[in-house]
Amino acid sequence: MPREPHPRWHIADVLDRSDLGALLDELAQPAAFRAGPGRRWHCPAPDHDDHRASVTMHRDRHGHERWRCWSGDHRGDAVDLVMLTTGRDRGEAVDWLASRAGMIPDRPVPPIRPRQPSHAPAVVPSPLVEQYVTACQRILQTSTGQPVREWLAARGFDSDTIRENRLGADPGRTVMRRARGLPYGTSPAAVLPALDPAGHLTYVQARYLNPDIAGRKYDNPSASIAPHPRLAHPLVRGERGEMLLVCEGLPDALIAAQAGYRTAALLGAQTPDDAVAARLANLADAHQIGIAIVCDPDPAGRHATSVLADLLDRAGVEPITVTPPDGLDLNAWALTDPNWALDLDCHLTTSTVDVAPHPYADVAAGVEP
Numbered sequence: 561m562p563r564e565p566h567p568r569w570h571i572a573d574v575l576d577r578s579d580l581g582a583l584l585d586e587l588a589q590p591a592a593f594r595a596g597p598g599r600r601w602h603c604p605a606p607d608h609d610d611h612r613a614s615v616t617m618h619r620d621r622h623g624h625e626r627w628r629c630w631s632g633d634h635r636g637d638a639v640d641l642v643m644l645t646t647g648r649d650r651g652e653a654v655d656w657l658a659s660r661a662g663m664i665p666d667r668p669v670p671p672i673r674p675r676q677p678s679h680a681p682a683v684v685p686s687p688l689v690e691q692y693v694t695a696c697q698r699i700l701q702t703s704t705g706q707p708v709r710e711w712l713a714a715r716g717f718d719s720d721t722i723r724e725n726r727l728g729a730d731p732g733r734t735v736m737r738r739a740r741g742l743p744y745g746t747s748p749a750a751v752l753p754a755l756d757p758a759g760h761l762t763y764v765q766a767r768y769l770n771p772d773i774a775g776r777k778y779d780n781p782s783a784s785i786a787p788h789p790r791l792a793h794p795l796v797r798g799e800r801g802e803m804l805l806v807c808e809g810l811p812d813a814l815i816a817a818q819a820g821y822r823t824a825a826l827l828g829a830q831t832p833d834d835a836v837a838a839r840l841a842n843l844a845d846a847h848q849i850g851i852a853i854v855c856d857p858d859p860a861g862r863h864a865t866s867v868l869a870d871l872l873d874r875a876g877v878e879p880i881t882v883t884p885p886d887g888l889d890l891n892a893w894a895l896t897d898p899n900w901a902l903d904l905d906c907h908l909t910t911s912t913v914d915v916a917p918h919p920y921a922d923v924a925a926g927v928e929p
């Protein structure tokens with residue numbers, strides 16, 4: 561009697577009951593000294609001598625775990641992993657996973673194992689950060705918070721954006737005492753919390769209203785109470801476009817999120833590195849969207865953009881670069897042009913069309929001064 565290729569199981573049922581992390585531990589080589597959400601494995605592809613441990617895991621939009629090798633074009637789900645490492649064909653691999661998951665033909669399928677949160681915060685700040693953010697949110701609503709409310713309004717942030725992203729007012733250390741390690745509070749500042757993709761507070765920045773008086777633009781917590789997350793993800797309103805917009809700094813990212821774009825803010829002056837690129841590529845992959853880098857109109861911005869574009873390219877994502885018109889940053893563009901988001905959508909859509917040889921060339925040409 562001929563063997564049926566995919567006899568008994570829905571692949572989704574099998575994947576829901578498979579633990580990809582445990583399978584990778586068993587069938588691929590785990591990287592030394594890496595555990596928890598950021599763990600990595602050496603690539604399971606037999607023809608890839610992956611001494612750097614390039615494989616990470618994520619969940620796709622159907623909730624299924626997937627693995628991806630960032631230094632070769634290797635990726636897949638648990639079934640692909642079993643096929644690749646054991647030489648089974650697809651039907652056999654599904655059968656093998658089903659029996660491992662305790663699935664028996666003609667019996668009810670066993671319950672799905674409890675799912676671990678896919679975006680467990682990688683960095684957990686001290687409770688002092690939460691207290692500081694909460695206090696500053698409260699102060700924003702008082703008369704003391706008036707100058708910060710005006711500053712936020714002048715940036716174009718509406719009340720929903722302010723509330724959802726927990727923006728606040730730091731009146732300065734003469735008015736509000738604070739624990740060592742929190743932003744110093746030389747003078748009044750707008751408080752811009754950094755959230756991870758799941759909306760957990762990971763960090764906070766104080767943006768001085770008057771950098772001349774404060775002697776600097778931003779003040780950050782010390783590393784001992786909040787490790788620098790490098791990236792922040794403002795809560796997005798609705799769903800606009802098919803792109804993750806990478807912006808320089810929280811004000812640009814907040815204004816883009818308010819317009820409905822999924823965004824990532826690059827925090828700090830440090831040039832993006834491999835780890836930042838991998839996190840961005842992973843996030844875009846998980847949401848099945850592309851990446852557009854919004855470039856600041858200065859030499860530092862152009863440098864950061866080209867470095868990040870190269871890193872993303874190596875991670876298997878070809879990003880689009882958007883340069884706002886007239887030497888403006890994104891926040892300024894949004895303030896001067898009521899149709900900025902429509903313009904941007906237009907550029908993002910036309911540039912996703914796969915036209916040879918340089919589909920993105922006219923985007924840059926079209927919007928650059």
Ligand SMILES: [Zn+2]
Pocket residue numbers: 603604605608610614629630631632633634
């Ligand atoms: Zn590989």
